[in-house]
Amino acid sequence: MECANRQLLAFGGSAIEQLPIADADISLYQQVDLGQSYDDLLHELINDTVWRQEEITLYGKTHWQPRLTAWYGGKDLNYCYSGISMQPRPWSQTLLKLKARIESLVAQGFNSVLLNYYRDHRDGMGMHSDDESELGRRPVIASLSLGEERTLLLRHKYRKELVTFKLPLPSGSLLVMKGDTQRFWKHGIMKQKQRCGPRVNLTFRTIIEKQ
Ligand SMILES: O=C(O)CCC(=O)C(=O)O
Ligand SMILES: [Mn+2]
Numbered sequence: 021m022e023c024a025n026r027q028l029l030a031f032g033g034s035a036i037e038q039l040p041i042a043d044a045d046i047s048l049y050q051q052v053d054l055g056q057s058y059d060d061l062l063h064e065l066i067n068d069t070v071w072r073q074e075e076i077t078l079y080g081k082t083h084w085q086p087r088l089t090a091w092y093g094g095k096d097l098n099y100c101y102s103g104i105s106m107q108p109r110p111w112s113q114t115l116l117k118l119k120a121r122i123e124s125l126v127a128q129g130f131n132s133v134l135l136n137y138y139r140d141h142r143d144g145m146g147m148h149s150d151d152e153s154e155l156g157r158r159p160v161i162a163s164l165s166l167g168e169e170r171t172l173l174l175r176h177k178y179r180k181e182l183v184t185f186k187l188p189l190p191s192g193s194l195l196v197m198k199g200d201t202q203r204f205w206k207h208g209i210m211k212q213k214q215r216c217g218p219r220v221n222l223t224f225r226t227i228i229e230k231q
Contacts (some may be wrong), residue, residue, distance in 0.1 A: 093132025
Protein backbone atom coordinates (compact mmCIF):
# COMPACT_ATOMS: atom_id res chain seq x y z
CA MET A 21 0.00 0.00 0.00
CA GLU A 22 1.30 3.43 -0.92
CA CYS A 23 1.79 6.10 1.70
CA ALA A 24 -1.62 7.80 1.37
CA ASN A 25 -2.73 11.31 2.38
CA ARG A 26 0.74 12.79 2.52
CA GLN A 27 0.74 16.40 3.50
CA LEU A 28 2.94 18.71 1.43
CA LEU A 29 4.44 21.69 3.23
CA ALA A 30 6.48 24.40 1.57
CA PHE A 31 9.37 25.59 3.70
CA GLY A 32 12.55 27.55 2.99
CA GLY A 33 12.48 26.85 -0.74
CA SER A 34 12.53 23.06 -0.43
CA ALA A 35 9.45 20.86 -0.18
CA ILE A 36 9.03 19.11 3.15
CA GLU A 37 6.38 16.53 3.81
CA GLN A 38 5.40 15.52 7.32
CA LEU A 39 4.24 11.93 6.89
CA PRO A 40 0.91 11.24 8.59
CA ILE A 41 2.04 8.07 10.35
CA ALA A 42 0.83 7.15 13.85
CA ASP A 43 3.40 6.83 16.66
CA ALA A 44 6.11 8.39 14.48
CA ASP A 45 7.66 11.72 13.56
CA ILE A 46 8.95 11.38 10.02
CA SER A 47 9.49 14.10 7.46
CA LEU A 48 10.75 13.95 3.91
CA TYR A 49 12.63 16.77 2.22
CA GLN A 50 12.90 16.67 -1.59
CA GLN A 51 15.70 17.92 -3.82
CA VAL A 52 17.89 19.26 -1.05
CA ASP A 53 20.62 21.68 -2.11
CA LEU A 54 23.95 19.92 -1.62
CA GLY A 55 26.07 22.46 -3.51
CA GLN A 56 26.95 20.02 -6.30
CA SER A 57 25.15 17.61 -8.60
CA TYR A 58 23.76 14.46 -7.00
CA ASP A 59 25.49 12.31 -9.64
CA ASP A 60 28.92 13.88 -9.04
CA LEU A 61 28.49 13.38 -5.33
CA LEU A 62 27.32 9.79 -5.76
CA HIS A 63 30.43 8.91 -7.79
CA GLU A 64 32.75 10.81 -5.47
CA LEU A 65 31.35 8.91 -2.46
CA ILE A 66 31.48 5.55 -4.24
CA ASN A 67 35.13 6.14 -5.21
CA ASP A 68 36.51 7.90 -2.13
CA THR A 69 34.77 6.12 0.76
CA VAL A 70 36.61 3.29 2.52
CA TRP A 71 33.88 0.66 2.11
CA ARG A 72 33.67 -2.61 4.01
CA GLN A 73 31.48 -5.65 3.70
CA GLU A 74 30.67 -6.97 7.15
CA GLU A 75 29.65 -10.44 8.24
CA ILE A 76 26.54 -10.54 10.41
CA THR A 77 25.12 -13.34 12.51
CA LEU A 78 21.32 -13.56 12.55
CA TYR A 79 19.46 -16.42 14.26
CA GLY A 80 22.75 -18.33 14.61
CA LYS A 81 23.67 -18.08 10.89
CA THR A 82 26.51 -15.97 9.52
CA HIS A 83 26.05 -14.04 6.25
CA TRP A 84 27.77 -11.29 4.31
CA GLN A 85 25.76 -8.11 4.58
CA PRO A 86 24.09 -7.46 1.20
CA ARG A 87 25.61 -3.98 0.82
CA LEU A 88 28.82 -2.13 1.66
CA THR A 89 29.07 0.18 4.66
CA ALA A 90 31.34 2.80 6.21
CA TRP A 91 31.28 4.63 9.54
CA TYR A 92 32.72 8.15 9.87
CA GLY A 93 32.66 10.46 12.86
CA GLY A 94 34.39 11.87 15.90
CA LYS A 95 37.22 9.96 17.55
CA ASP A 96 36.12 7.03 19.75
CA LEU A 97 32.47 7.26 18.62
CA ASN A 98 32.11 3.54 17.98
CA TYR A 99 28.83 2.13 16.72
CA CYS A 100 27.66 -1.42 17.45
CA TYR A 101 24.71 -3.17 15.80
CA SER A 102 23.85 -6.79 14.89
CA GLY A 103 27.08 -7.94 16.54
CA ILE A 104 29.24 -5.58 14.43
CA SER A 105 31.43 -2.98 16.08
CA MET A 106 32.50 -0.13 13.81
CA GLN A 107 35.37 2.22 14.63
CA PRO A 108 34.98 5.63 13.03
CA ARG A 109 37.15 6.97 10.21
CA PRO A 110 37.90 10.67 10.45
CA TRP A 111 35.57 13.04 8.60
CA SER A 112 36.49 13.80 4.98
CA GLN A 113 36.03 17.34 3.61
CA THR A 114 33.07 16.14 1.51
CA LEU A 115 31.33 14.48 4.46
CA LEU A 116 31.91 17.53 6.67
CA LYS A 117 30.39 19.78 4.02
CA LEU A 118 27.35 17.49 3.70
CA LYS A 119 27.00 17.30 7.47
CA ALA A 120 26.93 21.12 7.72
CA ARG A 121 24.23 21.36 5.02
CA ILE A 122 22.05 18.69 6.62
CA GLU A 123 22.50 20.23 10.09
CA SER A 124 21.36 23.62 8.87
CA LEU A 125 18.33 22.10 7.10
CA VAL A 126 17.11 20.12 10.10
CA ALA A 127 18.41 22.50 12.81
CA GLN A 128 20.14 19.68 14.62
CA GLY A 129 23.78 18.70 15.15
CA PHE A 130 25.21 15.25 14.32
CA ASN A 131 28.54 13.66 15.29
CA SER A 132 28.66 10.64 12.99
CA VAL A 133 27.39 9.16 9.75
CA LEU A 134 26.76 5.61 8.56
CA LEU A 135 27.10 5.22 4.79
CA ASN A 136 25.38 2.38 2.95
CA TYR A 137 26.30 1.48 -0.62
CA TYR A 138 23.64 -0.57 -2.45
CA ARG A 139 25.58 -1.68 -5.53
CA ASP A 140 22.50 -2.83 -7.45
CA HIS A 141 19.02 -4.33 -7.02
CA ARG A 142 20.46 -7.38 -5.21
CA ASP A 143 21.60 -5.26 -2.26
CA GLY A 144 19.23 -4.31 0.55
CA MET A 145 18.80 -3.86 4.29
CA GLY A 146 16.54 -6.01 6.49
CA MET A 147 13.78 -4.56 8.65
CA HIS A 148 15.23 -2.99 11.81
CA SER A 149 14.98 -0.02 14.16
CA ASP A 150 17.86 2.34 14.85
CA ASP A 151 17.41 1.76 18.57
CA GLU A 152 20.90 0.99 19.85
CA SER A 153 21.50 2.41 23.31
CA GLU A 154 24.32 4.72 22.12
CA LEU A 155 21.77 6.63 19.97
CA GLY A 156 19.66 7.52 23.01
CA ARG A 157 15.94 7.00 23.61
CA ARG A 158 14.48 9.30 20.96
CA PRO A 159 17.17 9.64 18.29
CA VAL A 160 17.07 12.10 15.40
CA ILE A 161 18.31 10.38 12.24
CA ALA A 162 18.73 12.26 8.96
CA SER A 163 19.00 9.92 6.00
CA LEU A 164 20.18 11.32 2.65
CA SER A 165 19.68 9.32 -0.56
CA LEU A 166 21.81 9.61 -3.70
CA GLY A 167 21.58 7.65 -6.92
CA GLU A 168 18.99 5.08 -7.87
CA GLU A 169 15.56 5.46 -6.25
CA ARG A 170 14.84 2.61 -3.83
CA THR A 171 11.77 2.01 -1.64
CA LEU A 172 11.85 2.19 2.15
CA LEU A 173 9.34 -0.04 3.93
CA LEU A 174 7.97 1.10 7.29
CA ARG A 175 6.21 -1.44 9.50
CA HIS A 176 4.72 -0.88 12.97
CA LYS A 177 6.21 -3.23 15.58
CA TYR A 178 3.03 -3.83 17.57
CA ARG A 179 -0.07 -2.53 15.74
CA LYS A 180 -0.61 -5.18 13.09
CA GLU A 181 -3.74 -3.36 11.82
CA LEU A 182 -1.56 -0.53 10.49
CA VAL A 183 -0.49 -0.83 6.86
CA THR A 184 3.13 -1.21 5.82
CA PHE A 185 4.13 2.05 4.20
CA LYS A 186 6.19 2.06 1.02
CA LEU A 187 8.15 5.25 0.66
CA PRO A 188 10.18 5.88 -2.52
CA LEU A 189 13.44 7.71 -1.77
CA PRO A 190 14.64 9.59 -4.87
CA SER A 191 18.13 10.99 -5.31
CA GLY A 192 18.49 14.20 -3.30
CA SER A 193 15.78 13.34 -0.76
CA LEU A 194 16.35 13.58 2.98
CA LEU A 195 14.27 11.48 5.37
CA VAL A 196 14.29 12.69 8.97
CA MET A 197 13.10 10.30 11.69
CA LYS A 198 12.61 11.64 15.22
CA GLY A 199 10.74 11.17 18.48
CA ASP A 200 9.23 7.71 19.00
CA THR A 201 9.77 6.50 15.42
CA GLN A 202 12.46 3.95 16.34
CA ARG A 203 10.51 2.77 19.37
CA PHE A 204 7.39 1.87 17.37
CA TRP A 205 8.51 1.31 13.78
CA LYS A 206 10.92 -0.83 11.80
CA HIS A 207 12.26 0.19 8.42
CA GLY A 208 14.26 -1.48 5.68
CA ILE A 209 15.23 -1.46 2.01
CA MET A 210 14.07 -4.53 0.13
CA LYS A 211 16.12 -6.30 -2.48
CA GLN A 212 14.20 -6.15 -5.75
CA LYS A 213 13.75 -8.19 -8.93
CA GLN A 214 13.89 -5.14 -11.18
CA ARG A 215 17.50 -4.32 -12.03
CA CYS A 216 18.84 -0.98 -10.91
CA GLY A 217 22.09 0.92 -10.56
CA PRO A 218 23.95 2.09 -7.46
CA ARG A 219 22.56 4.04 -4.53
CA VAL A 220 24.45 5.57 -1.61
CA ASN A 221 22.59 6.44 1.57
CA LEU A 222 24.08 8.50 4.39
CA THR A 223 22.42 8.38 7.81
CA PHE A 224 23.64 11.20 10.03
CA ARG A 225 23.35 10.31 13.70
CA THR A 226 24.42 11.40 17.16
CA ILE A 227 26.26 8.92 19.33
CA ILE A 228 25.87 9.80 22.98
CA GLU A 229 29.33 9.93 24.48
CA LYS A 230 29.89 7.98 27.68
CA GLN A 231 30.74 10.19 30.63
O1 LIG B 1 19.25 3.03 2.93
C1 LIG B 1 18.34 3.52 3.60
O2 LIG B 1 17.56 4.36 3.15
C2 LIG B 1 18.15 3.07 5.03
C3 LIG B 1 19.41 3.06 5.83
C4 LIG B 1 19.17 2.67 7.25
O3 LIG B 1 18.08 2.39 7.66
C5 LIG B 1 20.28 2.63 8.21
O4 LIG B 1 21.44 2.91 7.84
O5 LIG B 1 20.04 2.30 9.38
MN1 LIG C 1 18.01 2.33 9.87
